[in-house]
Amino acid sequence: MLLTRPTRPHPARRFLRRPKAALLASAVTVCLVAAGAPAEPLGVGDRIFPDLGNPGYDVAAYDLAFTYPGSNDKPLRAVTTIEARITSSLKRINLDFAHGTVESVEVDGREADFTGAGEDLVVTPDHALPLGSLTRITVRHTSDPVAAEDQDGGWVRTTDGLAMANQADAAHLVFPCNDHPSDKAMFTFHVTAPNGYTAVANGLPTGAVKAGDSTTWSYRSQHPMATELAQVSIGRSAVVHREGPHGLPLRDVVPAADKQELEPWLAKTPDQISWMEKKIGPYPFETYGVLMAQASTGFELETQTLSLFEKDIFTEPAYPKWYIESVMVHELSHQWFGDSVSPRTWSDVWLNEGHATWYEALYAEEKADRPLEARMKAAYGASDRWRAAGGPPARPKPPAPGQKIGIFRPNIYDGAALVLFALRQEIGDAAFERLEKVWVQENRDTSVGTADFVRLASAIGGRDLTGFFQDWLYAEKTPAMPGHPDWKQVPPPAPSDSAERKS
Template sequence: MPLVRNPLPRARWLRAAVLVAASTGLVAAALPAPPPLGIGDPLFPHLGNPGYDVLAYDLDLTYPGVNTKPLAAVTRIDALATADLERLNLDFTHGTVSAVTVDDIPAAYTGSGEDLVVTPAVPIDAGEQIEITVTHTSDPTGPADTGGWVRTGDGLAMANQADAAHRVFPSNDHPADKAYFTFRITAPSALTAVANGLPAGRVDHGATTTWTYRTRHPMATELAQVSIGSSTVVHRAGPRGLPVRDVVRTADRELMEPWLRKTPGQLEWMERQVGPYPFETYGVLVADADTGFELETQTLSLFERGLFTEPGYPEWYVDSIMVHELAHQWFGDSVSPRTWSDLWLNEGHASWYEALYAEEKAGKSMERRMKAAYAASDGWRADGGPPAAPEPPSPGHKISLFRPVVYDGSALVLYALRQEIGTEAFGRLERRWVADHRDSTATTADFTALAGEIAGRDLTAFFRDWLYAAKTPPMPGHPDWRSRPAEAVRTAVKPG
C-alpha cells in the first residue's frame, strides 16, 4: 500500500535550512566510531537497532549483468522514531556507502562493526516520521555460507536467513521489525527479475528493463527475495484464484513442470490444516545453485535445482520438503518470531506439517518418525540446547543455529502437545495461532498461553519440561519411549 508521509515539521525544517550549508562538511568529517547497537536478542546481540520502527523499504537495485560485480543500489527507509535520536544505526555490511540523507538533508555516517551509524543534520524527535536514503553498492561476492546474495548459474537470488539481509541492503535486520517492501530491479533486458509480492510495473529502456514488485503484507528482512536470471515465470491459479507464480530457468521449464503443478494441491492441503493462505501470491523459485538448503522467502520459496533433479530423492520426500517451505508461509513468515530463540515455532511447525503430509500422502508414519526423534532428543538437547532456549550459533557460522533440535526436536514438542490436549484442541490451537498473530510477531510465551487457554488448564509445567529442560520428558501416551545417550546420537544420521 502507498505510504503517506507527514511533511518535515516546520521547526525541524527551519533548523535544517540553517545547517544544510554545513552538512557536506559534516558528512566528510572524521567521527569517532560509536559502538554497534542491537535490540538485545540473546542469540544475535548486535542485530536490529533501537529507537525507530521501520514502516517501509524501497530498494532500487541495478544489476550489471555479471554476478561477480557489485550492484548499484539506493535503499529508502520510511521509519517512525520511537525515541529522541541524535543518531541512528542501520545494519549494513559488504557494500560501499557513498551518500546518506535523512529527510533529503545530507547526513554524516560511519561504520561500526556491521552497523552503519547515521548522524542527521537535525536531531530526530520521538514520534517523528523520517525518511532515510542510503546510496550504496551491494556486493554478491564473498563466502557462500555467510548468506545474502546467492550466485546462481545464470544470475542471483537471495538467502538472508538468519542475519544476512544487511549483507545486501541497509536495514533494521531483525524479524521483530517487519515492514512493507517495494523492489525496483534494473537488469539487462535479456534477463528476468522477480521479487516478493506482486508485479507493480515494468519499464523497458532498450538494453535494460526495470521491474517493480510490492508486498501487500509486512515482511521480515530475512525473508526478502530477489531473483535475476535467464528465467521463465510460470503462472497458474491456486485456491480461490490465488495467483501462483513459479520462477525457473527457461531451459528447465518442461523439466520442472511435474513438480511445479503440485503447488495448488499443496496449498489446498495446508489450508485444510490451518486456514486461508496469508499472502497475496505464492510460488517456487528454483535456483541453479548448490545451497545445501531450501528457504521460505515470503511468497516465493527458494529451492536448489538439485532437490528436483537428484534421482536418489524419492518423490514423497521432495513433496514433503515443498510442504515444509509452504508451511513456513504461515509459521515464520506471516507469524514471525519475536526473538531468534523463538525459532522452534517456525521450524517445529514446518517439520510437523512436512511429516503430516508425508503420512497422509505417502503412508510415512508420523508416530514412527516421532519415536525416532524422541530417541535422539536428549542428544540434540545436549548438542544445541533445548528447543526454546537454543545455544548461540558458532561464531562465523551463523547457519549453525539451524540444528536438529529446532526441526524434528521441536516437532516432537508439538506431537507431545497433541498427545496431551487431544487432536481437536490441537487443531483449534493451530488455527487460532496463525489467525491471531497474522502479519505480526509472536513469542513462545504467546504460544504457551494460547495453548493453555484452548486446553482450559494450566500447561506451565508441561511446556517448562518440553521446551526448556536439558532432558526430554516422558512422552504422553507412550511411556515405553526411550531416548538414547547423547554420545550415540552424535554418531547417528540426522533425520531429514
C-alpha cells in the first residue's frame, strides 16, 4: 500500500447482520451453544489485530462466487467455499466475517449450525473434526459494499462498479475467511455480472460463460495468496493485453472510455518489471497488470498480480511524471515483497513497505535523478519524531479506534527504508544486493517474519546483526547512521501563526 492522499477515519464496525429467516434457522445453534461453552470470537493473537485469524485449521483453498446485481449500492449474492486442513481437533470452526447476511453453512456437504460472535462466524458442524482431517466449508451469504465502504476497506465503490481493497484487515468484510497473512491459500473466483460489464480477479482467466443477460467470469491463482491481497473488479472496463519480459502475460484493466489516454502509462510496465528483475530476480507470479479504478481511496494497493490504482493519479497534472512512475514501481515491488513473501504478523509489515519504498526511491534516483541518499538523510532527520508518533519500524503502535489506516505511518515507509539504507552501509553493497535476491528466492510463496530477515542478513553479512537490528527496528531513538556520523535529527518546524489559528 502507498498512501497518496489523506484518508478519512472510519466508524466502529458493524456486526454480522442476519435476516429473521436466518435467525430462526439458527435457533438450534443458540440452544447448543447455551448447553456448552458460549460461542466467542477467536484470533491468532496478532499484536496489531489480535481478533483476526483463527486457530485450529489451515486454509488450502478458497473458491469465491459473487453475483453482481448491476448496481453497486446493493448486496451481492455470494458463495464462499473453503478447503482446510484441521490442525487441532475442533467441535467449532471460527471464520472471520462481517457485513454480510449468512443464509446457510455446510461442512463436508452436511448442514451446520452457525451464529455470530463479534466479527466471527462461528460454525458448529454435526460431527467433530479430527486432527489432520480435510474439511470443506460452504457458506452462502451476501456481500454488502455499502456496509463495507465506511471502513476504508473491503469493497470500494467505483463510478461504474466495484473493486476490492482489503489491506490490512478488511477481507472479512467481503467474504468469510481466515483473515491473516500467515495463512495463505490458493484462490478461484467466479464473478457473474450483467452483460456489458467486465469482471476481473487475481490470477489467470479460466473462462467466461454467457447465459442470457449475464456472463460468469472465472479466474484462478497459481500461487498461494493472503486474503488481504484478493482482488475482484467489476465495471465497464477494457482489458489491455501485452507481453512482458520472458513472455510474461500482462493484462491491465482500465475504464473503457479512457483506454487511449491511459495507454502511455500502461506501456511502461514491461520495462519496470525488467528493471526490478535486474535488482532482485525473476518476477514471482503468472501474470501482472494494473487496475485503474475510478474511485477515491487516498492510496494505491498491491493486490496480487493486479495492483489497484486510482485512475486520477495518471490524469492529474499536479503529479510529476517521475513521481507517478515511482508509485507504479512501489506497487510492482510489492509483488516480491509482501505478496510473494508475505508478513507472518502485521508487526512485520515494515518488510513489505520498507522494501517497496526502497525500490521506489532507487528507481527515482536512477530514472529521474532524485538522489536516494538525500531522501534517506531527510528521513533520518524526522525518524525520532516518527518513532514517537507511530512506534519504531518493527513495533508499530496499534491503530487508534476508528483509525485503521493508522498502521500505515511514515515509519514503516521511509523509516523502514532507512533501516535498509543503514543495513547497506553496515554490510556493504555486494552483501546487501545478495541478501535481497536470496530473501525473495528462498521465501517465495511463504509468510515470514523479522527474525527470519535478521538471520539471513547475519548469515550473508558474515556476522551476528541481532544488536544492529534491535536498535534500528525497536529502539525509541534512531541509532547513528553508519558512514554518516554527521546526520542529525531535525526538530520539527515551529508552527506558524496561521497554522495556530487553524488548529
